[in-house]
Amino acid sequence: MTTVALDLLGGDGAPGVVADAAATLLSNTANTGLRLVLVGPVDVARDQLVARGVDLSRVTLLPATSGVSMDASPLEVVRQDAQREVAETTVVVAARAVRDGLADAWVSVGHTGASVASAVLTLGRITGMQRPALAVVVPALASPVVLLDVGATTTGSVGALEQFAIAGHAFAVAVGVSSPRIGLLTIGSESGKGDELRVETDAHLATSLPARGLNYVGPVEGFDVTRGNRAQVIVTDGFTGNIVLKSIEGAAAWAAHQIGVAYGDSGPARGVIRHAAAGDFAGGLLLGVEGVTVVGHGAGTAAQVIGCVELARRAVEQNLIGNISTAMAELS
Structure with a gap:
């Protein structure tokens, strides 16, 4: 079983496009080994999934109150949120889900800079990178x-x-x-x-x-x-x-x-x-941090969000982070 945390509020078409992707992924019989953690306002997430007939038993809803707007200073927003005991932004909550073992990977098609900053600050860099x-x-x-x-x-x-x-x-x-x-x-x-x-x-x-x-x-x-x-x-x-x-x-x-x-x-x-x-x-897969992080295009479609989730899943199954960590240890 691979669990992927998905930023509900990331991207121009959020939350609908992300919910469409989640519904398609979970309705595919080939994905019985996939579980999703949907990160965003819980009531919004539940309404979006129920409207699409999603089996909520295969989804964990993780509360986060806001995304990161494209005109925001990503590093400052993420740095402030990462210092809070209870984070508010979807990118920090999703990265923490990986850090805390609630998910194996996380995906966002929102603000690239915010996603990168959150991964680095929350998960940390692989030793040697x-x-x-x-x-x-x-x-x-x-x-x-x-x-x-x-x-x-x-x-x-x-x-x-x-x-x-x-x-x-x-x-x-x-x-x-x-x-x-x-x-x-x-x-x-x-x-x-x-x-x-x-x-x-x-x-x-x-x-x-x-x-x-x-x-x-x-x-x-x-x-x-x-x-x-x-x-x-x-x-x-x-x-x-x-x-x-x-x-x-x-x-x-x-x-x-x-x-x-x-x-x-x-x-x-x-x-x-x-x-x-x-x-x-x-x-894009962010290489060099201690957790699988995939960042998609903000204007992405549901099919592209699905592609990001599949990429994250493959990275987990292939133990990509472990392989890079081993290679960096040999380099140092």
């Missing part, structure tokens, strides 16, 4: 690609990028990529390309990763993220990674529109995008 990284699975052409960091933090260092590579490798294995190759995102495939951070990191990874039995292929370029044939784990700092991720999303929307203009129907192309967005690409 300098900083967390948000990792997404990009549905590339040849093979899925784990891209990290896509925005947990905005700066990088040689040591942090090395840790991202190791954690990303563990994540790729957890989502079914066998013997993933690791690349460093920069502006050319030759060694020595890029800024000082990229050059120094490449030189370090070229010796440190093979010494750990990991396959480092060297520098990779932006188009390798969606090709998937050169590397299945691509490492960068969070500032660059977030730009790459948003560029992929924008390019996909542009392509779907242009197909519609050219052929009179963008439906099939948009269907492909929706299908990809509802799979492992639905959310």
Whole structure:
């Protein structure tokens, strides 16, 4: 049995979209091993679930009074709430559910910064990890690609990028990529390309990763993220990674529109995008904290929320946090 805490108030369509996702998950006979903890106002949660015919015996309702608005200062809101004996915000209550053993993982499609801050402050970092990284699975052409960091933090260092590579490798294995190759995102495939951070990191990874039995292929370029044939784990700092991720999303929307203009129907192309967005690409898994945390897109659909829950479930079943902890202990 895997228990996932779900932020009822996260996302633009909350609470309805989240409740739709919960109802669909629990009505699926393949999910008999899944239990949900719905975090939010209890009366709202109960009304939403009853209206959808959900069996409440498989759901725990955990009270929280508010979400975190998109215009709030996430770190300040979360820091203040984390100091309270009884937390009020859904992201802190959900993270505490994992910390206290009430859930195995937690998911929010609300404020990314608040979710990251709550995970770090509530669960703590894995020993040895300098900083967390948000990792997404990009549905590339040849093979899925784990891209990290896509925005947990905005700066990088040689040591942090090395840790991202190791954690990303563990994540790729957890989502079914066998013997993933690791690349460093920069502006050319030759060694020595890029800024000082990229050059120094490449030189370090070229010796440190093979010494750990990991396959480092060297520098990779932006188009390798969606090709998937050169590397299945691509490492960068969070500032660059977030730009790459948003560029992929924008390019996909542009392509779907242009197909519609050219052929009179963008439906099939948009269907492909929706299908990809509802799979492992639905959310980012926060690597480097002591608990499975998945952060989804605020404008996500019920299908995307379901994808986030399934991603969290897989991470729990594959003991991803334990595997990363072991790897970090060996690195130190």
